[in-house]
Amino acid sequence: MKLYFNPRSRATIAKWLLDEAGAKYELVPIDLGKREHKTPEYLKINPAGKLPALVDGAARVFEGPAICIYVADKYPEANLAPKIGAPERGRYLSLLVYATAQVEPSVGDHLMKQQTAPQRGWTDYESMLNAVESELGDGPWLFGDWFTAADVMLGSMFIWMRIQGAKTGRATIDAYVDRLMARPKGLKVG
Numbered sequence: 001m002k003l004y005f006n007p008r009s010r011a012t013i014a015k016w017l018l019d020e021a022g023a024k025y026e027l028v029p030i031d032l033g034k035r036e037h038k039t040p041e042y043l044k045i046n047p048a049g050k051l052p053a054l055v056d057g058a059a060r061v062f063e064g065p066a067i068c069i070y071v072a073d074k075y076p077e078a079n080l081a082p083k084i085g086a087p088e089r090g091r092y093l094s095l096l097v098y099a100t101a102q103v104e105p106s107v108g109d110h111l112m113k114q115q116t117a118p119q120r121g122w123t124d125y126e127s128m129l130n131a132v133e134s135e136l137g138d139g140p141w142l143f144g145d146w147f148t149a150a151d152v153m154l155g156s157m158f159i160w161m162r163i164q165g166a167k168t169g170r171a172t173i174d175a176y177v178d179r180l181m182a183r184p185k186g187l188k189v190g
């Protein structure tokens with residue numbers, strides 16, 4: 001497997017999951033300054049011209065949540081995903097997609113001090129925090145004692161916020177982020 005990678009990009013999230021899964025993979029460095037992510041070759045892998053992208057034999061996968069789902073399913077022994085048909089599977093997929101569909105843009109609105117227009121498809125920042133708090137419950141992870149790829153994807157949204165110097169001010173979420181950042185294989189930004 002090849003992960004198209006830059007240490008200062010969202011590809012660090014995919015790398016974290018590959019490491020948690022114990023996967024064997026190769027990093028293909030992409031220089032964003034040289035616009036290597038906009039070359040015709042790279043656009044054949046990810047037509048959006050963005051990182052991350054993963055190539056596994058004939059399979060190509062792009063968008064962070066899709067990569068997380070793909071990798072967690074490929075390494076069942078790492079126990080990072082509920083199996084197809086398991087009752088937890090629906091909530092697991094929902095939380096993974098929710099991370100970039102709603103958490104990420106509402107954090108963006110918050111950090112850029114923009115009002116959230118509901119027509120855009122995501123909720124305002126405080127409503128998003130309420131939802132995450134409710135899903136996290138007593139933790140320590142989104143599925144209680146079971147750490148899954150959903151923690152990697154959704155937690156990364158808050159780790160990015162933390163890296164930019166911002167805490168949520170919600171004790172349960174901030175403690176969750178502390179736990180995620182303390183994981184030995186956790187997200188490392190270059």
Ligand SMILES: N[C@@H](CCC(=O)N[C@@H](CS)C(=O)NCC(=O)O)C(=O)O
Pocket residue numbers: 008009010011032037049050051052062063064065100
């Ligand atoms: N929704 C995408 C976002 C990907 C994304 O925006 N990647 C950034 C790096 S963090 C990128 O490639 N930016 C370069 C560009 O858009 O030119 C995902 O989750 O994979």
